[in-house]
Amino acid sequence: MGSRAAEQRQEARQLAARLSAEGVRNVALTWVDNAGIARVKTVPAERLAAAAERGVGMSPVFDVFTSDDAITASDHLGGPDGDLRLFPDLERVTTLAAQPGWAWAPADRYDQLGLPHPACQRQFARRMTERAAAAGLELRMGFETEWVVTRAPAGPPAATGADEPLDYPCTGPAYGMTRVVELSDYLRDVTEALSVQGVDVLQLHPEYAPGQFEVTTAPADPVRAADDVVLVRETIRAVSVRHGLRASFAPSVVAGQVGNGCHLHLSLYRDGTSLHRTHDAQWGLAPDASAFLGGILGALPALLAIGCPSPASYLRLQPSHWAGVYQCWGVENREAALRLITGAPDDPDGGHAEVKTFDAAANPYLAVGAVIAAGLHGIESATRLPEPQTGDPGVLGVRERARRGIVRLPATLTEAADRLEKSAPLYEAMGEVLHGAVLAVRRAEEAHFAESEDDAIAAATRWRW
Ligand code: GLU
Numbered sequence: 480m481g482s483r484a485a486e487q488r489q490e491a492r493q494l495a496a497r498l499s500a501e502g503v504r505n506v507a508l509t510w511v512d513n514a515g516i517a518r519v520k521t522v523p524a525e526r527l528a529a530a531a532e533r534g535v536g537m538s539p540v541f542d543v544f545t546s547d548d549a550i551t552a553s554d555h556l557g558g559p560d561g562d563l564r565l566f567p568d569l570e571r572v573t574t575l576a577a578q579p580g581w582a583w584a585p586a587d588r589y590d591q592l593g594l595p596h597p598a599c600q601r602q603f604a605r606r607m608t609e610r611a612a613a614a615g616l617e618l619r620m621g622f623e624t625e626w627v628v629t630r631a632p633a634g635p636p637a638a639t640g641a642d643e644p645l646d647y648p649c650t651g652p653a654y655g656m657t658r659v660v661e662l663s664d665y666l667r668d669v670t671e672a673l674s675v676q677g678v679d680v681l682q683l684h685p686e687y688a689p690g691q692f693e694v695t696t697a698p699a700d701p702v703r704a705a706d707d708v709v710l711v712r713e714t715i716r717a718v719s720v721r722h723g724l725r726a727s728f729a730p731s732v733v734a735g736q737v738g739n740g741c742h743l744h745l746s747l748y749r750d751g752t753s754l755h756r757t758h759d760a761q762w763g764l765a766p767d768a769s770a771f772l773g774g775i776l777g778a779l780p781a782l783l784a785i786g787c788p789s790p791a792s793y794l795r796l797q798p799s800h801w802a803g804v805y806q807c808w809g810v811e812n813r814e815a816a817l818r819l820i821t822g823a824p825d826d827p828d829g830g831h832a833e834v835k836t837f838d839a840a841a842n843p844y845l846a847v848g849a850v851i852a853a854g855l856h857g858i859e860s861a862t863r864l865p866e867p868q869t870g871d872p873g874v875l876g877v878r879e880r881a882r883r884g885i886v887r888l889p890a891t892l893t894e895a896a897d898r899l900e901k902s903a904p905l906y907e908a909m910g911e912v913l914h915g916a917v918l919a920v921r922r923a924e925e926a927h928f929a930e931s932e933d934d935a936i937a938a939a940t941r942w943r944w
């Protein structure tokens with residue numbers, strides 16, 4: 480123990496010296512709260528070793544912060560008392576390309592005695608990854624990042640909640656090359672910043688809504704995938720600022736339009752072999768992969784309270800918007816909440832699944848942890864995927880949907896939170912403190928926006944994540 484601590488201290492000192500030599504002055508330690516907001520404490524680079532040894536103080540009250548910075552309370556958390564320590568993950572310290580003089584590291588949260596904080600979302604994600612590993616399963620995950628870019632306002636930004644005209648810096652059609660030409664310097668800087676930071680970009684393209692783009696990054700282990708999406712988002716934000724632009728990752732930038740998703744891709748392996756490429760199995764799915772995906776599908780109503788955590792999320796979740804609002808799965812079906820991607824047969828990484836419903840208001844650590852918990856529960860209860868659905872369930876009549884057994888996922892945060900409250904597997908996996916804090920935040924968000932019109936919800940949340 481002592482020698483491990485000494486080793487870590489040495490490692491942190493060397494890292495701090497390297498950062499200083501690179502001109503890094505400050506290190507931002509982020510963690511993501513239950514409202515999906517990346518909160519931060521920063522330390523001068525020369526304090527990094529001290530931070531790695533003793534942590535950096537931050538109140539546990541942030542576990543019950545809402546997306547508008549109000550404070551609620553759960554049975555276990557809330558109020559001004561107590562302190563936690565943020566410990567930077569030294570393996571993920573990254574020099575930020577679009578914030579000269581800055582580095583970033585994701586943090587884990589411990590109490591003052593050095594015990595894991597029971598509501599630490601990143602440790603929850605790690606616990607679930609280890610639980611899967613104990614069952615012999617390895618997971619690879621990756622988030623898609625969608626965002627809408629606008630010109631930054633010349634004067635002071637509009638007050639939260641006030642509607643503002645959005646000034647798009649590109650005018651081209653959805654998925655059109657025009658947008659790439661119009662914003663080529665900006666988009667090149669986004670990919671360049673990500674790549675020098677060690678993030679492996681798979682592709683970048685214009686999306687459907689005005690000013691909307693998407694970037695996808697390579698799959699990684701679940702905790703790393705969640706770290707990556709935080710880094711990707713903050714990098715896009717920083718590059719945008721340098722170009723006089725503003726990036727919105729909000730689920731609904733303009734109420735009624737196609738929103739920003741943050742789809743979660745996942746694949747399963749046992750002993751290094753993909754469970755999506757099983758010879759002779761239907762859709763290539765090994766029984767454990769079918770059970771795991773069946774577990775996710777069954778838990779989706781409760782998972783929505785994790786993956787679609789804001790009243791704004793439900794503005795995005797409209798049928799026929801590629802957001803996956805029906806509880807069904809399909810092979811390459813972009814209207815199914817769970818999409819199976821088969822890929823070319825000779826592509827070893829081609830077979831995987833995508834949870835389409837989630838958005839970027841979600842805490843990505845909670846999202847990966849909860850999806851793993853649901854999948855493992857699917858295996859324990861010998862779940863099987865039902866028949867896949869083809870086509871858009873949204874265009875079917877109510878009767879036909881009922882005949883096919885397709886149910887609409889929760890259409891409000893209240894409904895999703897009720898399902899999470901009753902979910903025994905998610906309660907067990909998260910533990911009472913984390914589960915209670917998440918629910919308290921969901922209830923407070925519902926109450927805050929209960930009387931708000933759709934436009935006001937979109938305007939109030941547009942720049943929060
Ligand atoms: N923007 C869509 C959403 O809200 C997703 C489009 C796509 O399939 O990439 O999730």
Ligand code: MG
Binds near residue numbers: 623625686693
């Ligand atoms: Mg997309």
